[in-house]
Amino acid sequence: MIPAVRRLLRQPSAVRFALLLLLLVTFGAVLLIVDLPEAHQLPRLADRMGALAPVAAILGGALLLVALVPRTFITLASGAIFGALEGAAYALGAALLAAALGFAVGRLLGREFVAERVRGRLARLDGWFARQSVLGVITVRLLPIAGFGLVSYGYGTTGARVVPFLAGSVIASAPTAFGYAAVGAAVTSPGDMNWFGAAPAALGLVASVVLIRRWWRAERQRRLGPS
Known part of the structure; x- marks a missing residue:
């Protein structure tokens, strides 16, 4: 088994993929041992930054998201610091930047390794990601399968297109x-x-049900084929 592992690690794509896994494990370990600050402590941090606080919120939030910090915490913190509307805008900016960073890292470190080895059903799944529209990405994002950062890394390892993914x-x-x-x-x-602040979340729940239902019907129709 050890010689096989050595041969595998001699391949550049395998080394990069191992680096991606190591990165994710490290982020997960750090997240377990580091205590996140309480929401009521955050406005004081923003006051020290002054006019740079919005930029720091977007950049810092994006880096935390790619480090696998839950998006719920980032968004709650943004709202606590800047208020509902501004906080939501900065949280969305952080999400967009984090999605791009996670996708880029996944594509750089993991795509070649995955593309060389997918076969059978995995190859069909990879093809589904490659053909995915914005609606498909929304559906996957709304499914409670993994955290925001982990999904971004995972998408990067597939053949998914970057524009539909980000949108x-x-x-x-x-x-x-x-x-x-x-x-x-x-x-x-x-x-x-x-x-009114909670209304978008309620609309999001309704949209989630509708989108998942549409995705399920489209997949069922594809499997059945033309009648």
């Missing part, structure tokens, strides 16, 4: 961005909480 990622993130940002804002300013 679908942002659209799928929008409803919960407004909902969680409103909740985050309520932590630091309880009087500002209102039902």
Whole structure:
């Protein structure tokens, strides 16, 4: 078994893929041992940055997302610092940047390895990702299968196209961005909480059901073929 592993690691694509796995394991381990700050502590951090706070929120949020920090925490924190609407906008900016970074890293480190080895059903699955539209990306993003960052890395290893992936990622993130940002804002300013802030999250739930149903019907029709 050891000689086989050595032969595998001599291949550049295998080395890059091993590096990707090591990166994900490291992020996961750090996330387990590092305590995230409380939401009510965050506005003081933003005050120290002054005018650079929005830029820091987007860049910092993106880096945290690619480090596998849950998007819920990022969005709640953004809402607590900047308020519901601004917080949601900055959280979406961070999500877009994080999706691009995760996709790029997955494509650079993992795509060649995966493309060389997919066979049978996995090859058909890879082809499905390659043909995926924005709607397909939205559907996958809304499914509770993995965290935001992990899905971005995974998409990069497939044949998915970057533009539909980024567009679908942002659209799928929008409803919960407004909902969680409103909740985050309520932590630091309880009087500002209102039902309008939570409305996008409710609409997102309805949209999730509709999109998943459409995806399921399209997949069923494809399997059955033309009648």
